[in-house]
Amino acid sequence: CSLRSVLKLRLYVADMVEWDGVRKYAVHATLALGAAFVTSKIVNYANIRLRARGKPLPVPNPLHWLYGSIPLLAERVGKNEEHIDQVLVDLMREDKSLGKLFVLKLVAIDMVIVCDAEACKEVLMTHNYAKSFTYDTLHPFIGSKSILVADEPTWARQRKAFNPGFSFGFLRSQVPVFAAKTLELLDTKLAPRAADGGVVLLHNEATLLTLDIICRIALSEDFGCLAPGGPPALYTAFADLITTTAEYARAPHLMWTRYLPWNWLRWRGLQARFDSHVTAIIRRRLADSKASQGSGPKDILGLAIDTCRAEGDRLDLLELTSQLKTFLFAGHDTTATTISFAVYEIARNPAIEAKVLEEVDRVLGGRAPNADDLAALKYLNCCVKESLRLWPPAGTARIAPPGTTLQGYDIGRKVMYIPHFPIHRDPDYWGPDACVYRPERWQDENYVAALHPCAYQPFSKGSRDCIGQTLALMEAKTVLALLYQRYVYRYVGTSPEAQAYHITSYPKHHVPVTVHAREALGLAPKPAATPASSIPAATTAATPAASSPRPTSALRADAPSWP
Ligand code: HEM
Structure with a gap:
């Protein structure tokens, strides 16, 4: 009965429409569009050829x-x-x-x-x-409207608005956040593997860690990527968007399949999920900032809102959302890759590992690093630079x-x-x-x-160099210092690491390592040559962990006294 109704409807529509006319217009329109396309290509090609030098x-x-x-x-x-x-x-x-x-x-x-x-x-x-x-x-x-792709003068406005959030002064205050999140990783992901001898795909864990860190310092939000239940659905949508884009970039001849209805709907769904979450946070923050006359959280977004207010400038919602999405993307994979390749290289070089351990023990004396410690970790700095040299992420x-x-x-x-x-x-x-x-x-x-x-x-050169380079270096050093303070790592991949493409680059085998208590490998910290009390008071007081002999899980990013 329903089939008959459909057929009837089709006949009815067919009667209504002059198919010959429609066909004629469709053919003409297609030809016109095709001709316009070919002409624009010829003009463009001729322009390039004629002006070639x-x-x-x-x-x-x-x-x-x-x-x-x-x-x-x-x-x-x-x-x-x-x-x-x-x-x-x-x-x-x-x-x-x-x-x-x-x-x-x-x-x-x-x-x-x-x-x-x-x-x-x-x-x-x-x-x-x-x-x-x-x-x-x-x-x-x-x-x-991302700063990554913007042209002058838009780029200059955006960079000016966001520079305060990437200044050394602000980043100094965020070192405890890097440390607290790393301790969460150590406690929840690495300690169990140290106990059972299992393998950790270090790059995967480092990626979750760096995403949690950038969300905290950019938006004062906790994505909860390191939480026991695994990364939230929002993270999966974000990761899926990046992976799908990387797949199309790897096989450009298949780019058209992106527009097949089922792929397009899936793609739009992922994008909408991620966009709506970030936009909602920014909308709320803009409303709060208006209500509180600028006394909201001092994170990368908050500092940009304050700068715009002070300069009488205005970044619209799309502009703000684009920048925050850019920071979440550019600010996690790259740093995770740097950390993972550093561990990979250090794990294969016992002499380098010994120097790292000696420096971490000597400078930190068993506590979590603060900003001044990071400057004193000179050999670790060289390790990070060398990781960025051999394995540049972008x-x-x-x-x-x-x-x-x-x-x-x-x-x-x-x-x-x-x-x-x-x-x-x-x-x-x-x-x-x-x-x-x-x-x-x-x-x-x-x-x-x-x-x-x-x-x-590694961070490019000139005025369009990476806005997040100081952040990346401070974060990588904090994470590595804490990773080595507690454990050492052994690479257990069946073949050497290589670069793989994922818009940015990452370690192809994800750096599979086993995790070992230092004592178990005879690499326990030596008794400190410098008594902890000789560390300048102002420096140690800046970090709540200063007095504890070894960083503990109590150092959480949500600890109320932390910036
Ligand atoms: C080890 C870590 C990192 C590396 C190797 C790296 C590398 C780079 C490179 C090569 C560029 C130039 C890209 C281009 O011209 O297309 C760039 C730009 C950029 N990066 Fe990074 N980056 C890192 C970390 C970060 C972090 C942590 C953030 C922010 C949270 C960030 C945000 C940006 C932004 C916004 C730009 C565009 C800057 C502009 O055009 O003014 N990056 N980065």
């Missing part, structure tokens, strides 16, 4: 007549699930004629690979070319106007990708042991002074 860049072989360099990359990336940056290193090593500046042809996009430090300086510092349109794919989780992509040249090559309207991995491992800049984890290199003042300014750029 300089010599053409070298291209790696083989080059497919239609897909350009895609089959070459697909084969290399696909075979061993290599990170594109590792593939670039291999291409340059195999074909010396490519030099440190060459182009990959990706059907409609020419991507210039810039691995030459002097060329990087020109792109980032001398000209500071605009961010590439390829960042558009990140909009679902960084927002369309790069940058820029685009220059038509007619631009770089070292005599035509780069106009081409996407320029600056991969840090090949630059940070180039023996021309770092010497023959470029690929060796050697924190001591950072202690050699002459060696460091002789480095090219763009040979080391």
